[in-house]
Amino acid sequence: QKEVEQNSGPLSVPEGAIASLNCTYSDRVSQSFFWYRQYSGKSPELIMSIYSNGDKEDGRFTAQLNKASQYVSLLIRDSQPSDSATYLCAVNGMKTSYDKVIFGPGTSLSVIP
Amino acid sequence: DTGVSQDPRHKITKRGQNVTFRCDPISEHNRLYWYRQTLGQGPEFLTYFQNEAQLEKSRLLSDRFSAERPKGSFSTLEIQRTEQGDSAMYLCASSPPGTKEAGANVLTFGAGSRLTVL
Numbered sequence: 220q221k222e223v224e225q226n227s228g229p230l231s232v233p234e235g236a237i238a239s240l241n242c243t244y245s246d247r248v249s250q251s252f253f254w255y256r257q258y259s260g261k262s263p264e265l266i267m268s269i270y271s272n273g274d275k276e277d278g279r280f281t282a283q284l285n286k287a288s289q290y291v292s293l294l295i296r297d298s299q300p301s302d303s304a305t306y307l308c309a310v311n312g313m314k315t316s317y318d319k320v321i322f323g324p325g326t327s328l329s330v331i332p
Numbered sequence: 333d334t335g336v337s338q339d340p341r342h343k344i345t346k347r348g349q350n351v352t353f354r355c356d357p358i359s360e361h362n363r364l365y366w367y368r369q370t371l372g373q374g375p376e377f378l379t380y381f382q383n384e385a386q387l388e389k390s391r392l393l394s395d396r397f398s399a400e401r402p403k404g405s406f407s408t409l410e411i412q413r414t415e416q417g418d419s420a421m422y423l424c425a426s427s428p429p430g431t432k433e434a435g436a437n438v439l440t441f442g443a444g445s446r447l448t449v450l
Binding site for chain 1: 363365367372373374375376377380382387388423427432433435436437438439440441442443444
């Protein structure tokens with residue numbers, strides 16, 4: 220079992236729709252969870268971090284964490300063509316190595332105008 | 333602060349040659365990470381440092397890979413006897429000290445060093 224898994228893409232949504240991205244992780248004691256966005260040919264950049272169960276909202280982005288299910292999601296409301304990118308889920312604070320940050324394979328999102 | 337700097341941005345080498353990449357993190361960041369990324373994949377963890385101490389190295393890495401961070405400042409990643417399978421983007425990232433709520437493990441990435449092994 221991989222440490223961090225994401226729903227396979229590519230994911231295509233029309234402009235203005237809600238994009239839903241999912242991530243599961245294997246280490247139950249993981250502490251911190253992150254969503255990074257990576258445009259083609261660029262490096263990843265942080266969108267959101269979440270540490271507690273529940274929802275965290277920042278503008279059009281909402282991160283959801285369910286530690287019991289070992290599940291993290293990212294919702295993008297009112298999707299824009301500029302949101303087209305690969306979204307990477309990352310996890311930290313695992314039992315084996317507290318400060319190691321592990322990334323999932325990413326989900327490619329395409330927002331169609 | 334100019335962010336995380338990586339050098340060179342692109343390196344083309346022949347199989348069997350050694351290559352070295354350098355990373356200069358954000359000055360107040362105490363943790364430094366190296367990742368490898370190939371097309372269509374997420375960043376693959378290679379190693380990380382807290383100050384000058386290398387705390388973990390991926391078991392996936394062969395002995396041809398070595399990283400250092402002397403004096404806890406810049407870091408170098410060396411690949412000896414390069415193979416075509418080493419062709420990838422090598423990403424460096426750094427993160428600040430403190431608590432998780434204060435962003436202790438939020439990574440800031442450099443632009444990466446792309447390696448092409450012929």
